[in-house]
Amino acid sequence: MSAPLPPSLLPPRGLVSEEEVQAWATFVAGSFAFKKPVPPTRDHFLRHFRNDPYSHDKAYIRVIMEDGAQNEIVGSARLVLRPLSTGGWAAGVAEVCVAPRQRGRGLAQRLVQNVLATAASLISRKPSLSMLHCSPSLVSMYAGMGYVPVSTRWVHVWLKSTLMEQAEGVSVQCLDFDASSSAEVLQEMAVLPSAVVEVIARDVPYFHAWTRNEVLAAPHTDVWGVRAKSGKLLAYCSLRRRVDGSMMLVDMRVSVGEDIVAIIRDVVNAVAKSSATSTLDGASSTDEIELCIPAVLFEKDAMTGLCVEEGETDPGWMYKPLTDKLTSEEWQTFIARYRAQERANVAHLVWPIDHF
Structure with a gap:
């Protein structure tokens, strides 16, 4: 009482x-x-x-x-x-x-x-x-x-874009939510079958009201999509640039059957080659990106080739x-x-x- x-x-x-x-x-x-x-x-x-x-x-x-x-x-x-x-x-x-x-x-x-x-x-x-x-x-x-x-345990992963090759048959691009097709993009995100079990159900209202108005309104945040040659959406990731120059994976969904680590590599590779990777003070970033990510997304053997530092537990x-x-x-x-x-x-x- x-x-x-x-x-x-x-x-x-x-x-x-x-x-x-x-x-x-x-x-x-x-x-x-x-x-x-x-x-x-x-x-x-x-x-x-x-x-x-x-x-x-x-x-x-x-x-x-x-x-x-x-x-x-x-x-x-x-x-x-x-x-x-x-x-x-x-x-x-x-x-x-x-x-x-x-x-x-x-x-x-x-x-x-x-x-x-x-x-x-x-x-x-x-x-x-x-x-x-x-x-x-x-x-x-x-x-x-x-x-x-x-x-939830988080780790810091350093990825060198120069050492990563994008998977064949996919394209990675920053999703445009201002275009006339934004409703279709949000619908694709909402129905994407997730390979990662989620606590919160990502339904259509969530994506239309929350992702568009809240995620995209957050400063220094971009949503990247990975598509097959057919145009089908395979995954999306939201990355936020932090004041220390690192990036944080703030949201993601990967389709069932796709390799989560490969998807992350492809997105980071695209981000590293984009002008969107400027640090908050306006300086150009290097080809190495520090990414803060939940440790549970990686299996032990998937860590091979990645520079990983244990992060703090939340x-x-x-x-x-x-x-x-x-x-x-x-x-x-x-x-x-x-x-x-x-x-x-x-x-x-x-x-x-x-x-x-």
């Missing part, structure tokens, strides 16, 4: 007006101003909220306000609905933040509980699972609320069952599946672009 709410604070509720949404964006941006190297702006949070194909209801933003003339926001959390690839829905808990002067009073726990209660009240999209991403220092707090951490993804229908044994199996490191068993691939 949460600690009693101080009498100076109003119970959690959803936002009801555009004015409140604007105030919320200012509050959240201020709360995350510590983020490095570039703090997210209020426009980032507004875009993230409004472009969400499943969760752009103002009532999904839950806030605690001070009781007074201004009704100032002192805590907030957002419900983010996501369809699961196994069927059903997940309740993401996003952007949990509390004003410094109100911390230590259990407001974060109360907000999370309120988000989950809001999710439980839904009729058509009632979730069976909750998920969130937090900083390592907060893992223990959310574990106390019943969330289980599921780590302990921030956490899950919690929201239904009594899951037995203890089923839940442990579920978690074990998401912790599997073999590519064939990978189910935990919630990409950075899916961040709530």
Whole structure:
């Protein structure tokens, strides 16, 4: 149970007006101003909220306000609905933040509980699972609320484009979403059968509303497609250039039967030969690209010929069952599946672009 709410604070509720949404964006941006190297702006949070194909209801933003003339926001959390690839829905808990002067009073726990209660009240999209991403220092707090951490290990791979030959019979190009054919491209991406098991179901609304408006709006991000001679889309990868000059694989889907590592090589080869590989300060990049990628995408023998450095483990993804229908044994199996490191068993691939 949460600690009693101080009498100076109003119970959690959803936002009801555009004015409140604007105030919320200012509050959240201020709360995350510590983020490095570039703090997210209020426009980032507004875009993230409004472009969400499943969760752009103002009532999904839950806030605690001070009781007074201004009704100032002192805590907030957002419900983010996501369809699961196994069927059903997940309740993401996003952007949990509390004003410094109100911390230590259990407001974060109360907000999370309120988000989950809001999710439980839904009729058509009632979730069976909750998920969130937090900083390592907060893992223990959310574990106390019943969330289980599921780590994702990342590695840094150095690829020399001069040593890579593009596979025969394929073409790699930066996908154009401004052209008249953008709807067809998004449809191709949505129906591409994935060789990698995904937590989040990538359906048509996801691609049309999320990929076009959110992925492409992110700075320094390009989406590259790999096509067969017939024109059939075999894979796509989204690459984001980071401030340190490296690149991060922020989203990908590879068709069943295709070689994931070969696809990545082909895309990086094309990127290296493109003017899009300029670093953020405008200097030309070399023929060697540092790529940050989930380690589970590689099998051990696929590492041959690649310069690999172990990266950090991200302990921030956490899950919690929201239904009594899951037995203890089923839940442990579920978690074990998401912790599997073999590519064939990978189910935990919630990409950075899916961040709530």
